[in-house]
Amino acid sequence: MYSLFYCLFNVDGYPNNNYARHLGTFNLMKLNKVKYFIKEHPETDEITELRYSLRTFNQNMAHITDYSSVLIGFRDEQDNLTAGVYGQIAWNWLYIDLLWVRADMRGRKLGTRLMNEVEEYARSKGIFRFRLSTSDFQAPEFYKKLDYEVFGELTDLPPGHTTYFMFKKDH
DSSP: OEEEEEOOBOTTSOBOGGGOEEEEEEOGGGSTTOOOOOOSSOOHHHHHHHHHHHHHHHHHHHOOOOOEEEEEEEEOTTOOEEEEEEEEEETTEEEEEEEEEOGGGTTSSHHHHHHHHHHHHHHHTTOOEEEEEEETTSOHHHHHHTTOEEEEEEETSSTTSEEEEEEEEOO
16 A cells, blocks of 8 residues: 655745645555656647647537647747737637747737737637636736636635636627
């Protein structure tokens, strides 16, 4: 029999022993040739492998194969990223995963243009439903101006703030 533990890590990467927890005891005999691992900073290819495995399962179970992603952005004369949006299409929805505008470029409607562009890209693929999450210190009012509606919220995420889950449907 083996005991399994997990530990949360602080922002600086060191274990926070106040949050160590015993997850129970299990028999490795039932896990033939399976190795348990924890990686603090997994490699991109490992995350890709995990994502691919889940998508394959989802495709087999739900018979949905419309996974894709898109990155749209702006770069300055030195080829530095000044603004960008990253979205993922799955299950006939566009999920806006990331939207960012560099501080010195804000107020120039780049965020609005990027949102319009990524939504139009999705529409060109037959996708008319969009979702995202944002925190109170980020841009909930910005998204509301773009006709996104709040369908849920989670208080104290991050601590002292609220995260909003938003959607928009064209039809």
